[in-house]
Amino acid sequence: MNTERGSIALITGANRGIGYEIAVGLGRLGMTVLMGARDLDQGEPAAARLCGDGIDAQAVRLDVTSGHDPAGAAAWIDAQYGRLDVLVNNAGISGARQAQQPGSADLDTLRAVFATNVFGAVAVTEATLPLLRRSPRARIVNVTSGLGSMTRMTDPHDYFTGLPATLGYSPSKSALNHVTVQYAKHLAPEAILVNAADPGPCATDFTKDLPGVTRTAVDGARIVVHLATLEENGPTGGFFNEAGRVPW
Template sequence: MTEQSTYRKIALVTGANKGIGRGAAEQLAELGFTVLVGARDATRGEDTAAALRAAGGDAHAVTLDVTDRASVRQAARLVEERFDHLDVLVNNAGISGSGQVSPQDAHDQVPSTVDLDMVRRVFETNVFGVIAVTNAMLPLLRRSPAPRIVNVSSHAASLALTADPNGPMAALLPSAAYSPSKSALTALTVQYANELRKEGVLVNAAAPGFVDTDSNNHTGFLTIRQGAAVLVRLATLGDDGPTAGFFSAEGPLPW
């Protein structure tokens, strides 16, 4: 392994050309990581990487569509050839399935009338895409002295919170796509954590909160920087940090 004095900390963030993913990429770059900006659109990815470099960070674009296995394999080959290892994987890429609407207005996700093809598309990105990217990057993460995986979930993933008719999530419409996909993602987080804990790989799920992004038509009340902070905290945990957890900025969330 490279001497510690010259060791480059490498972080890959999927869906990093905008929103919370870009916010996490910016903060990781500020902390000295070489940041790989994962984006489906190569031009948008390079524009974001250039902006991070202009701000003083070390950033490179990686074309990556999490639903395209060939794209995922190619991204893993690129990371190996150029950087040899990976220290942090932030699985941020995700879709709501409802276009640019707030969760309160996602009428197309009511279970009794939902379009099953839409549910499949959401799970393809939010769940299966995470498995594809994580498995492709694991050999590179295993070369890190402190590998970290952060899966970007949502408060809407919490069964406890969403089941409470008088709780903070009561305003959400019933969802057969987005919320269940994020619940599946938190469950998947635990399974990866259980498998990898003996190797020192810390795997956690993050709920950024209601952030002002395109995905909710900019109805969120948190800034992107605020929302991304919990992702970055989990990406930079010490060796004694938690694994198999589900966290917001305020702390652990109920499953």
């Protein structure tokens, strides 16, 4: 039986890039996909494209850093559907790289990165948790990055060790990984599976300045869709990419 068909999924930052392809992937499985977007002028055309492909999609105004948008989105989902089966915390920003260098860091830039990548994910999760608890098999996926792996960052044989130091983006993803573990611990007795997904480097607007990136947003979305549709005996509190577990 296709247990995904008829499920309700909310994806933040879903109007483009990997978030959009996550919505496509879940929609093709028969889920209703709610596409969170800061700007409905961008979210609504994205949802319309999916509807044109036969996917049940709706745009939802959702700025994860807003003081009221997460609660407002949760109230709308409650009124329309009464529950939520899948939450994908995908919204994220990289921030200006030069403003994140140790020794010359701009604290406002760091705060903005953490506000979206960490506190935004927590805000949306907290707002939607009552709805997720009504689902017979709720799943939460936090879209993180391999750059959040402290093991890889400190492995002299890994190319990550040669990357420029940053105080914003990479540490924010490490923090999101730990947030994932804490939610997984808390929700394990309720059989709500919570995992972190590393899409890997993909050729999107997010990585347009990085050389040699050939993987697509479709490639990056696969691990997220997989974790969002885990069976009941699936893992929780883990950090995964397409190849398997990523070291913390």
